[in-house]
Amino acid sequence: MSGISAFWQSRYRTDAPADMPDNETLRLLLSHHSVRAYLPDPLPPGALEIGIAAASSVATSSNLQSWSVVAVEDAETRKKIAALCGNQKHVQTAPLFLAWVVDLGRLERIADRSGFGHEALEYQEAFLMSSLDTGIAAQNAVTAFESLGLGTVYIGGLRNHPDDVAELLGLPPKTVAVVGLCVGYPDPEHQTGIKPRLPQDVVLHHERYETAREAEAIGSYDQRADAYQQEQGLPSRAWSDTVAERVARVKGLGGRHVIHDVLNRLGFLLK
Numbered sequence: 001m002s003g004i005s006a007f008w009q010s011r012y013r014t015d016a017p018a019d020m021p022d023n024e025t026l027r028l029l030l031s032h033h034s035v036r037a038y039l040p041d042p043l044p045p046g047a048l049e050i051g052i053a054a055a056s057s058v059a060t061s062s063n064l065q066s067w068s069v070v071a072v073e074d075a076e077t078r079k080k081i082a083a084l085c086g087n088q089k090h091v092q093t094a095p096l097f098l099a100w101v102v103d104l105g106r107l108e109r110i111a112d113r114s115g116f117g118h119e120a121l122e123y124q125e126a127f128l129m130s131s132l133d134t135g136i137a138a139q140n141a142v143t144a145f146e147s148l149g150l151g152t153v154y155i156g157g158l159r160n161h162p163d164d165v166a167e168l169l170g171l172p173p174k175t176v177a178v179v180g181l182c183v184g185y186p187d188p189e190h191q192t193g194i195k196p197r198l199p200q201d202v203v204l205h206h207e208r209y210e211t212a213r214e215a216e217a218i219g220s221y222d223q224r225a226d227a228y229q230q231e232q233g234l235p236s237r238a239w240s241d242t243v244a245e246r247v248a249r250v251k252g253l254g255g256r257h258v259i260h261d262v263l264n265r266l267g268f269l270l271k
């Protein structure tokens with residue numbers, strides 16, 4: 001097997017269809033894996049800035065550009081953030097931590113300066129829009145960093161204590177750090193493989209959403225995902241069991257079920 005078929009095989013653990021397009025960008029995208037072990041080396045010059053230029057190059061709802069990012073390199077601050085994110089050690093060891101911020105505050109300040117109101121910011125739609133824009137921007141930065149041989153891992157744990165994170169990073173009202181990103185050179189001694197994903201039978205629907213073959217397709221995916229677990233020396237586990245357990249109880253939200261009240265405290269008074 002050669003070319004893009006090998007990348008497809010690693011991603012899905014099934015044979016690639018014939019005649020797949022193939023180029024360097026596609027190979028990079030299909031090679032993504034999270035990195036949780038980093039060398040202490042700093043990023044090369046310009047890496048942060050070109051990563052953010054990639055983020056800034058994404059599409060943005062109504063051109064509102066409603067996201068910001070706080071780059072944290074200071075070791076003491078990274079240590080504090082690691083503690084706030086459930087003591088995830090990679091947050092402390094990666095030389096760069098990016099806090100991606102849903103930023104309705106800048107739009108509010110612009111509206112205030114213009115002398116108009118800003119009632120459109122007080123609806124869940126505004127928050128949803130900004131969250132989407134923030135995630136889309138962050139992912140372009142991930143791809144840019146990966147193209148430079150850097151590794152990354154998103155940190156949803158940044159939402160464990162959003163008030164404390166806001167204070168630590170000096171975030172103004174109507175802003176919230178929704179996800180973090182560790183960035184650095186992967187430690188070659190401690191890397192994981194490509195984690196297999198759900199087959200396209202499950203996620204890709206043609207013309208109408210179809211669930212008829214879902215259970216069977218997920219059953220065979222469970223076996224492939226379990227094989228990955230075992231290769232990595234992790235407990236044998238069906239993916240379905242893991243996700244079913246995760247969604248079974250509010251406990252699965254890791255204490256983040258209070259996000260609505262937290263957002264109110266941070267100035268988002270969402271209707």
Ligand SMILES: Cc1cc2nc3c(=O)[nH]c(=O)nc-3n(C[C@H](O)[C@H](O)[C@H](O)COP(=O)(O)O)c2cc1C
Nearest residue numbers: 032033034036088153154155156157158179194195
């Ligand atoms: C929004 C988001 C939040 C995440 N939060 C964490 C996190 O807090 N800690 C962590 O180690 N990985 C985190 N991850 C990484 C996922 O666990 C990882 O992407 C998933 O297991 C698939 O593995 P892969 O990225 O290696 O393919 C997060 C990923 C996303 C997209």
